[in-house]
Amino acid sequence: MAIPTSRAKEPAEISVNADLCNACGLCVAACSDFSLTLENGKAVKSNHPLFGCIGCGHCMAVCPTGAIEIHGRTISPDDLFTMPPRENLANYSQTLALLQRRRSIRKFKNKTIDTEIIEKILDAARTAPMGLPPSDVNVMILDSKEKTRSFAQDFCNYLGGMQWFVSNWFLTIMKPFWGKANDEMFRGFIKPLFKIYTEGMQEGKNLVNYDAPLAMYFYGSPYTDPADPIIAATYALIAGESLGLGTCMLGAVHPLIQNGKKASKFRETHGIRFKSREGLFVIFGYPALKFEKGIRRSFADINQI
Numbered sequence: 001m002a003i004p005t006s007r008a009k010e011p012a013e014i015s016v017n018a019d020l021c022n023a024c025g026l027c028v029a030a031c032s033d034f035s036l037t038l039e040n041g042k043a044v045k046s047n048h049p050l051f052g053c054i055g056c057g058h059c060m061a062v063c064p065t066g067a068i069e070i071h072g073r074t075i076s077p078d079d080l081f082t083m084p085p086r087e088n089l090a091n092y093s094q095t096l097a098l099l100q101r102r103r104s105i106r107k108f109k110n111k112t113i114d115t116e117i118i119e120k121i122l123d124a125a126r127t128a129p130m131g132l133p134p135s136d137v138n139v140m141i142l143d144s145k146e147k148t149r150s151f152a153q154d155f156c157n158y159l160g161g162m163q164w165f166v167s168n169w170f171l172t173i174m175k176p177f178w179g180k181a182n183d184e185m186f187r188g189f190i191k192p193l194f195k196i197y198t199e200g201m202q203e204g205k206n207l208v209n210y211d212a213p214l215a216m217y218f219y220g221s222p223y224t225d226p227a228d229p230i231i232a233a234t235y236a237l238i239a240g241e242s243l244g245l246g247t248c249m250l251g252a253v254h255p256l257i258q259n260g261k262k263a264s265k266f267r268e269t270h271g272i273r274f275k276s277r278e279g280l281f282v283i284f285g286y287p288a289l290k291f292e293k294g295i296r297r298s299f300a301d302i303n304q305i
């Protein structure tokens with residue numbers, strides 16, 4: 001067994017075509033698993049890999065003669081593509097301008113998002129560095145405001161049956177286990193959020209996902225590094241911005257649909273395949289608000305040692 005993910009448990013297969021190998025050693029240098037070595041002037045599989053080939057494809061991508069093929073763990077030589085030329089890349093000031101212009105948008109024009117745009121967002125998000133290949137990130141897509149509203153409605157109904165989770169007796173019992181910060185978060189944020197979401201929905205206001213014409217939910221599996229869905233969601237958000245869409249991350253749904261039978265039923269109803277440690281919604285739409293000013297942000301701390 002190699003490093004397991006929900007999609008692969010075995011190592012990928014490395015093959016080196018000795019006739020094409022020019023012994024440049026780039027594959028050996030690129031492989032952080034030490035799966036390759038040079039022997040008698042040729043790259044060969046080493047007998048001391050760390051975990052076994054995880055199928056990152058680095059050796060195949062760096063090889064200047066096409067001597068290496070990786071098969072398995074969902075990767076094959078068909079996955080290689082020629083990199084876009086350097087002169088096509090956004091430079092730092094263009095990238096910074098895109099990032100500086102982004103504001104979280106929660107009011108959208110009544111305009112649907114074309115399938116091609118959705119594909120473009122997914123194409124960009126798939127390039128995100130996601131832990132161990134093959135990526136264990138799943139994406140659930142709601143591609144109309146009717147679908148986001150229906151999801152939000154269902155979520156609010158589900159919260160209605162989960163009131164005990166934010167009841168004073170439950171929070172008092174849990175405080176010694178999950179600590180002061182969690183207690184404060186639940187009392188000051190999650191408990192009022194239940195009320196805001198459910199009462200808002202009763203009044204016809206969707207404060208869960210704002211009736212966005214597109215929502216993507218990035219989540220993992222029991223195997224996934226918790227960072228992976230978040231990184232993919234961030235890439236999707238930036239791609240959405242570059243396509244002229246307003247975007248906003250939504251963190252509140254994921255943690256509330258992880259534990260218990262009702263959560264499991266809710267996930268099943270909405271085609272969410274796994275529970276996972278982290279997950280994030282990103283909503284997209286043509287912004288109904290225009291911002292003239294950005295807001296300078298800070299980190300909690302930068303400690304350069």
Ligand SMILES: Cc1cc2nc3c(=O)[nH]c(=O)nc-3n(C[C@H](O)[C@H](O)[C@H](O)COP(=O)(O)O)c2cc1C
Nearest residue numbers: 102103104105106208248249250251252253280295
């Ligand atoms: C992990 C995460 C979760 C978030 N969850 C929500 C949410 O549930 N609802 C919401 O309206 N905004 C949510 N936001 C958006 C933040 O409120 C927003 O990023 C913040 O106010 C800063 O504003 P800006 O994104 O315009 O800079 C979330 C942002 C992040 C990064």
